Amino acid sequence: MRFENKVALVTGAGVGIGKAIALALAKEGADVIINDINGESANAAADEIKKLGRQALLVIADVSSEDEVHNMVEKSIEAFGRIDILINNAGISDQIVPTLEQKVDRWQHLMDVHLRxxxxxxxxxxxxxxEQRYGRIVNIASVVGLGGLPYRTAYGPAKAGIIMLTKNLAIExxxxxxxxxxVSPGYILTEMVQKGIELGVADDKTVKRRTPMGRLGRTEEIAExxxxLLSDAASFVNGANLPVDGGWTAFGSYGDAFEIP
Ligand SMILES: NC(=O)c1ccc[n+]([C@@H]2O[C@H](COP(=O)([O-])OP(=O)(O)OC[C@H]3O[C@@H](n4cnc5c(N)ncnc54)[C@H](O)[C@@H]3O)[C@@H](O)[C@H]2O)c1
Structure with a gap:
């Protein structure tokens, strides 16, 4: 197992991509600190980790709060004595509206949850x-942090900021x-995205047309x-951003499927 005796903290791990990463780490031997703001789903994710025979610590905390993050890390250190792996995954989606209609508070909130x-x-x-002279951090960015997309004036800059923060921390x-x-995922079929498609809020046909592989990704396709990147196989990979997007980024600026609505 690749992560035996390792302790991993995964933020926003109650559902979606974060949960898939947490479970994949536990299957490879890691004990996992499950963070989220939603207690119900996070509790269920922690139970799944325990069923895999690993230790799970549930910490409800808002990643944008300095005090709550401080207490979360202290609680984790108290429980395990170390944190080897950090996955910065917690996130919320953007208000998809013209900038002139966007609420400044909402813009700030999105920047706070993602970048701060x-x-x-x-x-x-x-x-x-x-202190322990060892750490592996993976930040979950997005293809929207690499190329512009209409009406994402908070999400795009926040994710671009995460890619640059990654480089700065890597060299420091x-x-x-x-x-x-x-890691910059393309469109991934999480429960939330699935619900959006069913309600007609998310347009999966356009996404499939714009994605060279012609489909949305699965959460496990981000986890792997x-x-x-966390494993010894990537020991000399530092400060990199890996698009995992079915070819979305390679398509570059020719994504004419995305006209401004
Ligand atoms: N799903 C996609 O298509 C996609 C694509 C690119 C990037 N991403 C990024 O991947 C990450 C996970 O996305 P997902 O689709 O699994 O989302 P999701 O909504 O399914 O899960 C996000 C989790 O984060 C938690 N969360 C939200 N705000 C929080 C906060 N302040 N503190 C702690 N936890 C908080 C939520 O409660 C939820 O459990 C996000 O950073 C997202 O921006 C997702």
Whole structure:
């Protein structure tokens, strides 16, 4: 098993991509700290980890709150004595509206959950990783942080910021044997996206047309590349951003399927 005796903290791990990463890590031997703001789903995810024979610690905390993140990391250290792996995954979706109609509070909230959350969790956890001279961090960015998409004036810049934060932390902490990388998923079929498609809010036909592989990804298809970046096989990979997007990024600016609505 690739992560035996390792302790991993996964933010936003109650559902979706975060839960898939948490379960994949547990299947490979890691004990997992499950963070989320939603207690019900996070509790269920923690139970699944325990059923795999691993230890799971549930910590309800808002990643955008300095105090809550501090307490989460302290509680985790109290329980396990170390944190080897951090996955900054917690996120919310954008209000898909013209910028002139966007609520500034909503813009700020999105930046806080994504970018500030990633910064705070990395800083609090990094303190211990520097001390123990070992750490592996993977930040979940997005293809929307690599190329512009209409009406994503908060989500896109927040994810672009996460990609740059990744590079900065990677060069700062490389000397402490800490690797920091990011993964940029394309469209992934989470429960929330599925619900959006059923309600007609999300347009999967356009996404499929714009994605060279012609389909949405599965959560496990993000978890596996994340595990690769955390593993010894990627020991010399640092500060990289890996698009996992069915060819979306390779398609570049020719995504004419996305006209401004
Ligand atoms: N699904 C996609 O197509 C897709 C594509 C690219 C990037 N992403 C990114 O992947 C990550 C996970 O996305 P997902 O689709 O699994 O989302 P999701 O909504 O299914 O899960 C996100 C989880 O984060 C939790 N969360 C939200 N705000 C939080 C906060 N302040 N503190 C702690 N937890 C919080 C939610 O309660 C939820 O459990 C996000 O960062 C998202 O931006 C998703």
């Amino acid at each position: 959350g990633c910064y705070l969790c990395s800083k609090e956890t990094g303190k211990y990783m520097v 902490w490389a000397r402490y044997n800490i690797n920091v990388n990011s 590349p994340v595990l690769f």
